[in-house]
Amino acid sequence: MASAAEQLASNLNFSTFAKAEDLKKRLWFTLGALLVYRLGTYIPLPGLNPDAFAQAFRGQSGGILGLFNMFSGGAVERMAIFALGIMPYISASIIVQLMTSVVPSLEQLKKEGEQGRKIINQYTRYGTVLLGALQAYGIAVGLESGAGLVNDPGWFFRISTVISLLGGTMFLMWLGEQITSRGIGNGISLIIFAGIVAALPSALAGTLELGRTGALSIGVIIAVVVMAVGVIALIVFVERAQRRLLIQYPKRQVGNRMFQGDTSHLPLKLNTAGVIPAIFASSLLLLPATLAGFSNTSELPSWATAVIAALGHGQPLYMALYAAMIAFFAFFYTAIVFNPKDTADNLKKHGGFIPGIRPGERTAEYIDFVLTRITVVGALYLVFVCILPEILIAQTGVPFYLGGTSLLIVVSVTLDTVAQIQGHLIAQQYEGLIKKSKLRGGKRGR
Numbered sequence: 001m002a003s004a005a006e007q008l009a010s011n012l013n014f015s016t017f018a019k020a021e022d023l024k025k026r027l028w029f030t031l032g033a034l035l036v037y038r039l040g041t042y043i044p045l046p047g048l049n050p051d052a053f054a055q056a057f058r059g060q061s062g063g064i065l066g067l068f069n070m071f072s073g074g075a076v077e078r079m080a081i082f083a084l085g086i087m088p089y090i091s092a093s094i095i096v097q098l099m100t101s102v103v104p105s106l107e108q109l110k111k112e113g114e115q116g117r118k119i120i121n122q123y124t125r126y127g128t129v130l131l132g133a134l135q136a137y138g139i140a141v142g143l144e145s146g147a148g149l150v151n152d153p154g155w156f157f158r159i160s161t162v163i164s165l166l167g168g169t170m171f172l173m174w175l176g177e178q179i180t181s182r183g184i185g186n187g188i189s190l191i192i193f194a195g196i197v198a199a200l201p202s203a204l205a206g207t208l209e210l211g212r213t214g215a216l217s218i219g220v221i222i223a224v225v226v227m228a229v230g231v232i233a234l235i236v237f238v239e240r241a242q243r244r245l246l247i248q249y250p251k252r253q254v255g256n257r258m259f260q261g262d263t264s265h266l267p268l269k270l271n272t273a274g275v276i277p278a279i280f281a282s283s284l285l286l287l288p289a290t291l292a293g294f295s296n297t298s299e300l301p302s303w304a305t306a307v308i309a310a311l312g313h314g315q316p317l318y319m320a321l322y323a324a325m326i327a328f329f330a331f332f333y334t335a336i337v338f339n340p341k342d343t344a345d346n347l348k349k350h351g352g353f354i355p356g357i358r359p360g361e362r363t364a365e366y367i368d369f370v371l372t373r374i375t376v377v378g379a380l381y382l383v384f385v386c387i388l389p390e391i392l393i394a395q396t397g398v399p400f401y402l403g404g405t406s407l408l409i410v411v412s413v414t415l416d417t418v419a420q421i422q423g424h425l426i427a428q429q430y431e432g433l434i435k436k437s438k439l440r441g442g443k444r445g446r
Contacts, residue, residue: 040168044078045164050144052149071195073196077081086176096120135160173188186420232411235412236411239271247266268370272334281326284325300364326379330382344361350353
């Protein structure tokens, strides 16, 4: 028999959406916030020569700058006040998550509920300020080292750049939190999503232009479209896939009444790590090429030049290391965000158990065993999704935005957003049913 939530979800339609006034307000707020974000990606830094920077960026767009430009919605190529984007916040969040697994005091805060989460979020904000300030200062110094990029180099330019870029990052962090609380949720993810989607039309237009000029054949363009559709279908299938562990609860007596034991499921996602492994692997592999692009290659030793050439985009060594690092970070990040021992302790505390498995340590070992097996499948899926578009990009020269990482982010955030909207509609239907039951109860009482 379907659950009440599943029955309500099956009854959702356009008339339900039309009556959802609160949801419509949340959608309009989210769209307005994303529009503000897009406008900010066109406000340039003060004291910068835009034409000289655009010319310099074109020579480095294949490195890590191209990746950051994708996540910032094109703000890097324009060197706008949102050029840092939300990446310092994401980096700080990951660092704090790592520390909660290592530092006992932070691990204890994580278990204290809402109050502990507020303190951890505050630490994340402090980390965002520190990382953002360091990155902004590095960008200011890097811009000054370029010929003709800065109109008036000096400390005034550095300070103004740090204030502008750090202020842009903190504003985006605040905007993401507002979308999460007052919009439809997933604020940080939606900001990254909006940046990628905004650049997709120009990427598609560039691909079609290559076909018109003969640089790409019609067959290659069709193959790219078919590949993109197939990858999207695979992402939808895997991101919604779960391994459900049966959980049973024993019979319990409350007063003179005996309640039958209940059953539920512990869902384990096939891809627990999400898109983080692909982002980490891309950033680390593109870093050497980017640093080499800002340095004088004639002064580098021959072995360094050979390594940089072997780590170029689309090279066999790059592909092999990319796949290995994605698999490593898939296991590494899964181990951080999901603790089988804590899950087993919570089940034991509430009287739940897996049939045939002893509660406690044996349950933790079993959950860890199952999680390891499905993470292998999840890691192989991430490698395939990210490597296949990279091969096509290297062989055909299609735009960087059509890579596996961008498709993975867009599809994953779309699925999460649809789930959030459905959750709001189901909540409204529950409220409607409760109001109707109260009205009926009142009439019967009369």
